Amino acid sequence: MSNTPKTDALMARGADFLGSEHAILCGAMSWVSERNLVSAISNAGGFGVIACGAMTPDLLDTEIAETKKRTDKPFGVNLITMHPDLFDLIAVCEKHAVTHVVLAGGIPPKGSVEAIKGGKNPAKVICFAPTLALARKLLRSGADALVIEGMEAGGHIGPVSTSVLAQEILPELSEEHLVFVAGGIGRGSAIAGYLEMGACGVQLGTRFACAKESIAHENFKKAFFRASARDAVASVQVDARLPVIPVRALKNKGTEEFTAKQREIAGSLDREEIAMAEAQLQVEHYWAGALRRAVIDGDVENGSLMAGQSVGMVKEEEPVADIIAKLMAQSEEALTQRR
Template sequence: MKTRVTELLGIEYPIIQGGMAWVAEHNLAAAVSNAGGFGLIGAANAPTEVVRDQIRKAKELTDKPFGVNIMLLSPHAEEIAKIVVEEGVAAVTTGAGNPEKYMEMWKAAGIKVIPVVASVALARRMERYGADAVVAEGCESGGHIGEQTTMTLVPQVVDAVNIPVIAAGGIGDGRGFAAIRMLGAEAAQIGTRFVVAKEAVVHDAYKQRVIAAKDIDSEVTGRSTGHPVRQLRNKMTREYLKMEKEGASFEELEYLTLGSLRKAVVEGDIVDGTVMAGQIAGLIKQEQTCSQIIQEIIKEAEQLLKIN
């Protein structure tokens, strides 16, 4: 299962763990890398020294390459962009913005730059500015999403750029992995299934909510604000959608969700918290180690793709 992405990142299997806020911390990132995939620490809105500490803790747990996902809307993005250079991470993925102003610095430091894109136009632009690969993320994903589905976005991005394309959104088993390989992607970025990994430091109530999810249990809030987010339905999402329908202001909606992701991930409040998960949650039925997850996906995909 060698691709340009495994060569680029120096990994055994073309599986990248999503940089999920509050979920993707050093334990999970290191476990995924130790299992032959590529682990990511999700910087989200975390202060700079917290991110530095996470990187150093991951290094204590693995000697394999791992990266950091930088949310460019973070007030700390500028400082974190420098920290990844200082700490010598293998790669950076980016979301919620345009990383162009940092790319020269990262490339000079030997860091692989892999922006997350939701359109062909942004994928082309990132290639022009020197991106090593792109993650084409469909709206099936959990968290902040675009409008295109994985099935439609991935092949169009593959046709538009010469750099490797990593598919994300709605991939939870070997069938999904085989499908995105047939679409031309050279690796998969997987988030929701790793939420329920044994090594994920996520409240058990959150994990059990993902495991119990049905196919119709995810919904999208925030379309009225221009920042749509996919999560599992609960009391908070019902209230949010009701307020959106009634024309609530951006500030009112933001106040409702303030601190709600941490509330769910850390405290296990799956009623009033934000339980981010992709549409694939309905397929996920058990908690497994990162190694079991990766091996199961790869084995099933190899059988389907008839790889010996």
């Protein structure tokens, strides 16, 4: 008998779609959402998602294989749409019969959704939708589910808050489609609210970044424990020609270095040394390197400490299973009080 029947009932569609006990996705965080954390989340009843980021096909192949050694539960893979080897990465996912592929970073290129859904081992496609119009377009293009992520989230963000996106999109789409809500979620009471609005589940990243099973450096985790919501700030775009998607991270020297990096890349565009597509890739590679310095090397001054505004609710290192159990209990308590 479940201890969270009300929450389970509202999550039923999302959990069935994911093949997990709870409709709680872990947001893909580069260098953090790897084999250890992903398998731990799936084993605890959530749905782990590998952050492919700038990985090569060979690296992704290894990461998926190592994750499968650690869990027999479903998990997904997050692919960046602008990755030059996107179709090779899709082929790796198909080879391993990955059940769900999350496409992030923009509109999926032509043929990518079909490649994911049409192979020998077809997977479900989850896409990010920052507006209602784009949400409808993605669903028409074959997306099986959507994540609407507000600007409170960590990492790459859009310009609209989670609460506004939820009010705009859920009433329009949630009855007939699967919509997960993300951005700034740190407690189960917020999960309960979005489920009641029609979400089929939620996605959290920051809440899991400092889990016991996360390989993130001790310095990285301590920076999270010290931080408050206002410390997680969005990056600034310095050149209108360089369409840099804002990134939310804890303010440090690395934040300032990214501003300088944008100026450097803009200068290369001025001199026509690189094309726009290459400029955008340079930005992505910069973030991959900056994240590694913080997450793996523990350089919390110069690396990127990507974090959502829910970081102020991350106070200690906890096992993934405890985090999920706590979120579910908080959601159930909120629903019970209201019903």
